[in-house]
Amino acid sequence: MRTFDIKIPVVEARLDELTPAQRELVNEAIEATTRSYAPYSHFHVGAAIRLDNGETVSGSNQENAAYPSGTCAERTTCFYAHSRYPEARFETIAIAARGTDGELVADPISPCGACRQALLEYETLAGHDVEVMLVGRDRVFILPSVRSTLPFAFAEF
Numbered sequence: 252m253r254t255f256d257i258k259i260p261v262v263e264a265r266l267d268e269l270t271p272a273q274r275e276l277v278n279e280a281i282e283a284t285t286r287s288y289a290p291y292s293h294f295h296v297g298a299a300i301r302l303d304n305g306e307t308v309s310g311s312n313q314e315n316a317a318y319p320s321g322t323c324a325e326r327t328t329c330f331y332a333h334s335r336y337p338e339a340r341f342e343t344i345a346i347a348a349r350g351t352d353g354e355l356v357a358d359p360i361s362p363c364g365a366c367r368q369a370l371l372e373y374e375t376l377a378g379h380d381v382e383v384m385l386v387g388r389d390r391v392f393i394l395p396s397v398r399s400t401l402p403f404a405f406a407e408f
């Protein structure tokens with residue numbers, strides 16, 4: 252028997268430390284929060300995915316009176332991205348959220364387990380790491396891959 256540690260390298264950056272391309276994607280995710288439909292939680296999440304064909308796709312959480320029927324911003328966005336551009340591969344995803352006060356959350360939120368699993372599918376399709384940027388008002392966490400957010404993910408091989 253042995254014990255091993257799983258380590259995740261996380262870069263913490265201020266918005267002004269990001270590259271112009273990163274900043275642009277972050278802005279798209281923030282903008283997408285304004286298109287969220289969240290009359291029940293009042294929690295507005297936006298995501299933006301940069302594809303290798305140069306396109307960027309964004310989306311937001313869409314709630315429903317039958318609560319479990321709603322979807323998170325990450326799944327809205329990754330499903331739309333792949334249905335709109337099935338040949339394109341994901342490069343980076345940025346995720347932002349505004350709380351019930353309407354302000355960007357100070358600390359970044361992190362995708363739920365179901366969204367991690369959904370995003371992982373597209374990282375696997377891409378055949379390379381997809382950078383994950385979690386956007387807060389005061390700081391951004393940059394993770395190297397979707398896989399790093401979901402150790403022991405389910406995969407059917």
Ligand code: THU
Pocket residue numbers: 289292294295296311312313314321322323324325360361362363366
């Ligand atoms: N939500 C997202 O869109 N993404 C996340 O990463 C976490 C939660 C949504 C689901 C629901 O519409 C609202 O935020 C409150 O949970």
